Each structure stands twice: as structure tokens, then as C-alpha cells.
Amino acid sequence: MIDIKKTYKNYVDGKYVRSESGKTYTKELKNEFYELPLTSKKDIRDAVTSSKNGYKKWSSTTPYLRMQILYRLSEMIEGNKESYIELLMDHGFTKQKANKDIDESIKNIVWFAGLADKWEQLAGNLNPVSEEYFNISHQNPIGVVFSLSSSNVSLNELLMSILPSLTVGCSVISYSEENSVLALKFAEDINNSDFPSGSLNILSGKFENILDDVSKHVEINLVALHKELDNEGLKTIEQNASESVKRVFSQPSTEGFSSILPYLETKTVWHPKGT
Amino acid sequence: MIDWQYSESIESPDIVSIKKKYTNYIGGKFVEPKSKKYINTISPSTEELLSKVPLSNEKDINSAVKSAKEGLEVWSKLTPNQRSRYLFKIARLIQERSREFAVLESLDGGKPIKESRDFDLPQVAANFFYFAGWADKLDLSWATKSLKPYGVVGQIIPWNFPLLMLAWKIAPALATGNTVVLKPAETTPLTALLFAEICEQAGLPPGVVNIVTGDGSTGSLIVNHKDINKIAFTGSTQVGKLIQKSLAGRDVGLTLELGGKAANIVYEDAAIDQAVEGVVNGIFFNQGHVCCAGSRLLLQESIHDEFVKKLEKRMQSLRVGNPLDKNTDIGAINSKEQLDKITGLVNEGVEDGGELFQTECELPGNGFWFRPTLFTNVQPSYSIAREEIFGPVLTTLTFRTPEEAVEIANNTEYGLSAGVWTEKGSKILWTADRLEAGVVWANTFNKFDPSSPFGGYKESGFGREGGRHGLLSYLKASS
Numbered sequence: 001m002i003d004i005k006k007t008y009k010n011y012v013d014g015k016y017v018r019s020e021s022g023k024t025y026t027k028e029l030k031n032e033f034y035e036l037p038l039t040s041k042k043d044i045r046d047a048v049t050s051s052k053n054g055y056k057k058w059s060s061t062t063p064y065l066r067m068q069i070l071y072r073l074s075e076m077i078e079g080n081k082e083s084y085i086e087l088l089m090d091h092g093f094t095k096q097k098a099n100k101d102i103d104e105s106i107k108n109i110v111w112f113a114g115l116a117d118k119w120e121q122l123a124g125n126l127n128p129v130s131e132e133y134f135n136i137s138h139q140n141p142i143g144v145v146f147s148l149s150s151s152n153v154s155l156n157e158l159l160m161s162i163l164p165s166l167t168v169g170c171s172v173i174s175y176s177e178e179n180s181v182l183a184l185k186f187a188e189d190i191n192n193s194d195f196p197s198g199s200l201n202i203l204s205g206k207f208e209n210i211l212d213d214v215s216k217h218v219e220i221n222l223v224a225l226h227k228e229l230d231n232e233g234l235k236t237i238e239q240n241a242s243e244s245v246k247r248v249f250s251q252p253s254t255e256g257f258s259s260i261l262p263y264l265e266t267k268t269v270w271h272p273k274g275t
Numbered sequence: 276m277i278d279w280q281y282s283e284s285i286e287s288p289d290i291v292s293i294k295k296k297y298t299n300y301i302g303g304k305f306v307e308p309k310s311k312k313y314i315n316t317i318s319p320s321t322e323e324l325l326s327k328v329p330l331s332n333e334k335d336i337n338s339a340v341k342s343a344k345e346g347l348e349v350w351s352k353l354t355p356n357q358r359s360r361y362l363f364k365i366a367r368l369i370q371e372r373s374r375e376f377a378v379l380e381s382l383d384g385g386k387p388i389k390e391s392r393d394f395d396l397p398q399v400a401a402n403f404f405y406f407a408g409w410a411d412k413l414d415l416s417w418a419t420k421s422l423k424p425y426g427v428v429g430q431i432i433p434w435n436f437p438l439l440m441l442a443w444k445i446a447p448a449l450a451t452g453n454t455v456v457l458k459p460a461e462t463t464p465l466t467a468l469l470f471a472e473i474c475e476q477a478g479l480p481p482g483v484v485n486i487v488t489g490d491g492s493t494g495s496l497i498v499n500h501k502d503i504n505k506i507a508f509t510g511s512t513q514v515g516k517l518i519q520k521s522l523a524g525r526d527v528g529l530t531l532e533l534g535g536k537a538a539n540i541v542y543e544d545a546a547i548d549q550a551v552e553g554v555v556n557g558i559f560f561n562q563g564h565v566c567c568a569g570s571r572l573l574l575q576e577s578i579h580d581e582f583v584k585k586l587e588k589r590m591q592s593l594r595v596g597n598p599l600d601k602n603t604d605i606g607a608i609n610s611k612e613q614l615d616k617i618t619g620l621v622n623e624g625v626e627d628g629g630e631l632f633q634t635e636c637e638l639p640g641n642g643f644w645f646r647p648t649l650f651t652n653v654q655p656s657y658s659i660a661r662e663e664i665f666g667p668v669l670t671t672l673t674f675r676t677p678e679e680a681v682e683i684a685n686n687t688e689y690g691l692s693a694g695v696w697t698e699k700g701s702k703i704l705w706t707a708d709r710l711e712a713g714v715v716w717a718n719t720f721n722k723f724d725p726s727s728p729f730g731g732y733k734e735s736g737f738g739r740e741g742g743r744h745g746l747l748s749y750l751k752a753s754s
Contacts, residue, residue, distance in 0.1 A: 140711075234523075245515065
């Protein structure tokens with residue numbers, strides 16, 4: 001009997017799609033090899049269009065519902081634990097190490113799920129201005145985030161490049177190079193967790209092919225680089241970003257509450273008090 | 276009818292003695308510039324020479340940054356409580372000498388004494404008081420333990436609120452344990468140099484605050500200095516983008532507080548007279564030299580004619596003239612360069628087809644002046660509706676529905692501030708939620724407080740100044 005092998009595709013706007021370029025690149029694992037979409041500039045533009053719409057839907061979803069959708073993601077991963085372990089072992093993980101990666105992942109999803117309806121209370125406050133005004137600072141998500149995932153193969157690291165911005169209501173374009181088989185598998189659990197289409201798009205390919213377009217695209221509001229780039233690459237991204245005052249974070253903190261701070265815009269509203 | 280004669284009330288300039296020449300303040304000492312070069316600073320209301328200040332060069336910046344690094348050694352070893360006390364002391368000294376500062380601010384910058392005395396200086400002192408209290412409570416400020424000061428911070432500030440922008444920069448930077456090299460604007464350096472005397476009076480350790488003057492080239496030397504850990508800039512979006520570009524690929528923190536083109540939305544159910552007052556304050560405060568000025572008036576169609584009529588009448592009562600006259604509402608335009616820019620954009624607005632209204636008033640013979648100006652019959656595509664004019668020029672647009680108002684308001688690359696006028700609470704909250712702006716003033720405009728964060732969305736920059744959120748501009752997350 002011949003085995004049936006899964007074809008991995010990009011996950012854009014809630015659909016599994018090949019690169020419009022028709023191009024792929026090969027990823028060889030211990031027991032299997034995969035042809036993965038080599039994302040083109042046009043694919044990125046399509047993903048941004050989807051993310052813009054996804055942002056509207058996801059950021060207007062109530063925090064209570066966002067929390068439940070994130071929690072459902074942990075349920076999905078728990079249910080598919082064995083298949084993740086198998087895939088990680090195909091990447092060279094021991095069973096124990098693979099187990100640990102999945103456990104950490106689930107722990108973090110649960111933590112962020114519970115933060116979805118609390119971060120505004122932690123990040124915003126009333127300001128005690130010295131005149132008769134009601135003055136409150138609260139936050140909006142920054143918008144469309146492009147996140148380059150770490151080159152380390154790890155579901156947990158992949159998640160930590162997505163969860164902080166997703167939790168606060170940003171839409172995310174997650175891009176993986178080395179970690180792409182895992183990322184595209186993970187897209188299936190996103191698809192099964194009731195995320196609105198476009199809230200999280202997952203793509204694979206060579207970052208150098210799209211680096212220029214991503215950093216110049218004015219509708220991407222923030223670029224988060226979880227992978228260490230050479231100085232030249234970083235410099236190009238930051239120079240391009242300056243043309244639209246785009247925010248760029250290289251290796252942003254993924255530690256607890258500080259992980260969400262880059263993705264927030266603080267809005268302060270004043271109103272007079274009186275009779 | 277009584278024939279009222281106007282009688283002026285001039286604040287005496289005698290309270291401040293302006294030196295013929297100033298020096299930089301580096302390492303706790305007033306030092307001649309190594310460049311040996313100076314630039315003139317004039318009074319924009321008379322064009323008279325006030326003084327000369329250093330045009331600092333690379334050697335001067337090297338010495339200022341070196342001194343800030345040395346200052347950091349001392350400053351970081353003090354207890355938070357000691358740092359707090361220095362800031363409290365500075366705040367008190369500013370209060371005591373506030374009239375002197377206010378007069379100097381109006382002389383050097385051209386703003387009405389009414390504003391420098393009653394707005395700028397009280398806010399300057401309040402900022403030092405506010406951040407003084409944070410210096411020993413940083414561990415309580417945010418639910419994270421990994422925040423550390425950057426180290427040496429380069430700060431470049433604009434000419435519209437010279438001393439207040441200094442306070443917005445220096446107070447939080449010192450409270451969070453950084454040391455600073457600050458460059459005031461080329462046309463308004465004097466109050467910053469007088470502030471150096473306050474640092475000396477307060478006994479601030481040498482090198483904690485360094486003040487160097489110069490032009491754009493001096494600012495660029497600070498940005499490009501290898502030992503600077505963070506840059507904080509307030510100014511135009513154009514220069515902000517250049518700074519962001521210069522820092523590309525370097526591990527240097529950056530916050531930018533840039534331009535704006537704020538929409539001031541007046542719904543038909545607003546309290547019209549209050550709104551007229553607020554709109555006037557929104558655009559004519561400080562000659563319109565305000566990054567968050569309400570420069571786009573968005574009127575609901577049904578009230579357009581009535582509102583414009585009332586607005587023109589109110590504008591006509593604005594008194595333009597000598598900044599030291601306590602009755603003056605609108606002082607001098609800060610520089611010839613800025614006056615030319617305003618004039619150019621207004622001419623463009625007329626050529627585009629905008630309907631121009633300017634108040635009838637006599638302008639002084641010398642100095643730089645511009646009449647309060649209102650444009651109606653404007654299309655959103657006109658440059659007067661898109662570009663930051665940074666002068667006493669208001670542009671009017673109309674809308675029919677709240678959705679349309681929000682769409683027009685957000686249809687700009689800027690996102691610094693916005694205004695909403697309506698007596699309906701739910702409409703305020705609905706609108707405020709949808710506006711892409713860092714500050715939303717509802718039934719008020721141009722209100723500021725040290726505890727209230729200020730800063731923009733989109734191309735108006737990133738980072739906040741003021742409030743608990745302002746601390747994050749001077750602390751970096753380190754893992």
C-alpha cells in the first residue's frame with residue numbers, strides 16, 4: 001500500500017492556497033519531504049488585503065468571544081497532540097522534547113486566552129488630571145502585524161510570535177521559513193477554532209524574496225522579527241519602514257505582559273465634567 | 276454708542292536679563308562651543324537681535340555625550356528617592372522663576388504672554404512634579420519586571436512650546452534613570468539655556484542634563500552619535516522619518532512625536548456656542564503652531580452656515596499683536612521661514628478654489644504676523660485640507676452622517692488628535708472609538724496635563740509622553 005502524503009499550502013483568508021507563482025521549495029525531514037509554497041510578492045499583497053478585513057472582524061469581536069476562540073485553539077491542539085509529536089519527531093525531536101514543546105504551547109495559549117478580556121484593564125487607566133475633566137487612556141490594537149517566526153523548529157516559539165498581537169485584536173500575517181511545515185499544519189487548528197477569516201494568515205517561503213515588499217507595504221502597521229537577521233537585512237527593513245513611520249520590532253520580548261505592549265496604540269479621551 | 280479706546284497692558288521685559296551671548300551647558304558647566312561658531316536668535320515680534328547661541332559641532336556633541344555617559348554613572352547609583360528629590364527641587368525652582376521664564380519664552384518665540392504665563396510655565400512645573408513622584412515608583416508602574424532605562428538619551432525639541440517640550444522630554448527621562456543631551460530648536464534656544472541655570476541651582480550632578488544649541492546639523496550629529504542609546508524627537512513628520520531612517524539597523528531606541536492634521540467634528544446636536552469657542556481655541560491657540568491643532572473643521576451640513584457665521588464673528592474679536600501685551604490672543608509667527616510656509620499654503624488654497632475669510636486687524640510693522648484665517652468651500656483633496664499648515668489657518672469640510680465624519684477624519688496619514696462636539700454621550704463614545712488618533716477631545720480641545728498621555732497613531736509618530744504610559748518611552752523591555 002502506498003502512503004497518502006499531506007500537501008501543505010499557505011493559509012490565507014481562511015482558505016488553503018498555493019502560491020500564485022506556482023513555485024515551491026523543498027523541506028526534507030527525517031522520514032518525509034515536503035514541497036511548500038514559495039510565497040511571492042503578489043501572495044503577500046493578497047494576504048495584506050485579507051488581513052485588513054480580518055482586522056476589522058477580529059478587533060470588533062468581543063473580548064469574551066476572543067478569549068473563547070483562543071481557548072478553543074488549545075482544545076484543538078490537545079486533541080491533535082499525537083500528530084504534532086509525530087511531526088516534531090520527524091524534525092529530529094525526542095518524544096520527551098516534543099511532548100514538552102506541546103505542553104508549553106498549550107500552557108501559553110491558555111494564558112493568553114485568559115488575557116484577552118483583561119489586558120485593557122492592565123494597560124489602561126483613568127488619568128488624575130488637575131482640572132474638571134474625565135480623562136481615560138485605553139488601547140486599540142495597532143492593526144495588521146507581519147510576524148517573521150523564529151528559525152527554531154518549535155510550536156511554542158511559533159505561538160509566541162503570534163499570540164501576543166493576536167490576543168489584543170491585531171490581525172497577523174505569520175511567515176515561516178525553517179519552521180514552515182509545523183506552521184502550515186498549525187493552520188488547520190486555526191481553521192477549526194472559529195477565528196474569523198483573515199485574522200491569522202499563515203505563509204511559508206524565503207523571507208529574502210518578500211523582505212522589501214513587506215517593509216514597504218503601507219498597510220502593514222508593524223513588523224515583528226522573531227528571527228535574527230543579518231544587519232543588512234534589518235537595516236533595509238527599518239529604512240523602508242521609515243517611509244511610512246512603520247513600527248519595527250526586532251526580537252521583541254515574549255515574556256508575559258510586556259509581550260503585548262508593542263501591539264497597542266494608546267488613545268486618551270477627555271471630556272469636561274459639569275452640570 | 277460708547278467709543279471704547281483700546282488700552283494695552285504690557286508685561287515688563289525687565290524681569291529677565293538676556294545675555295549678549297550664551298554657551299552650551301555640558302557636564303554641569305557653561306562652556307564655550309569648540310566650534311567657536313554662534314547663531315543669532317531674534318524676537319519674531321520685532322525682528323530685533325536678542326542674543327547669540329552656540330552653533331555646536333561634532334566636538335561639542337562628542338563632549339556632551341561623553342558627559343552624559345559620565346553623568347549616568349552617578350545618576351544610576353543614586354537611590355530612586357534621591358532622583359525623585361532632584362526633580363521635585365527643579366519643579367519648585369521653575370515655579371519660583373516662572374514669570375522670568377514666561378517673559379523670555381514670549382520674547383524669543385513670539386507667543387502671547389497670556390499663554391506662556393498661564394499655560395506653558397504652569398505645565399512645565401507640573402510635569403517635573405508629576406514625574407518626580409514616579410522616580411521611586413517605577414516598580415509599580417507596569418505589570419512587568421524587565422523594564423530598564425536606556426542610558427544616554429538624545430532629545431531634539433521644536434520651537435512651538437520650547438520650555439514645555441523640554442519638560443516633556445527631560446522630566447520622564449530623568450525619572451526613569453536616564454541622562455540626557457537636549458537640543459532646543461534653532462529659533463527658540465533661550466529658555467532651555469535658562470533652564471540650565473535651574474539645573475545648577477538644584478545641584479543636579481554634572482552630566483545628568485546637557486544642553487547644546489545649534490541647527491539641524493547639530494540635531495543630526497546627536498542622532499548619529501555612536502554612544503546614544505535612545506532618541507526622542509518632537510517635530511515634523513518629514514524630519515521624523517529621516518531620523519527613523521538614520522537609526523535603521525542600529526540598536527537605538529526611538530520615540531517620535533510628529534505632525535498632525537486633526538479633525539474637529541461638530542455634530543448638529545452640539546452646543547453650538549461652546550463648540551465655536553472650542554474650535555477657536557483648537558486652531559488659534561499658540562498661533563496654530565500646535566501639532567495637535569484642530570486644523571480641519573468637520574461640520575455637519577445642517578449647521579454649516581450658522582456655525583461659520585458665528586465662527587467668523589468670534590474670530591474677528593481675536594486680538595493679534597505684541598506678545599507681551601496681556602490682552603493679546605495671537606502673537607507673532609515664530610519665524611520668517613514659517614510665515615512663508617503658511618503664506619504659500621494659503622495662496623495655494625485660494626488658487627485651488629477655497630473661499631477665504633481673514634479677520635480685519637492692524638498688524639505691527641515689524642515682525643512676522645498672520646491674520647486668523649478660515650477657509651470654507653474646500654474639497655478634501657486640497658493641500659490646505661491635507662497638509663499640516665502649522666499656523667492660524669482653519670479649513671472647513673462638511674459631512675452628512677457620523678460614518679462619513681469618521682471616514683473623513685481618518686482619511687489622513689496623520690493620527691495625533693481629534694475633537695468631537697455633541698451633547699449626546701453615546702455618540703461621543705461611538706465616535707471616539709472609531710477615530711484613529713492618540714488624543715480625542717470631546718466637547719473640549721487642546722487640553723493637556725502631565726498625567727495624560729499624549730502621542731500619535733500612524734505617521735504622527737510612536738510612543739507616548741505624559742502619564743504612566745509616558746514612562747515606557749524611556750524604559751526598554753529587556754529579557
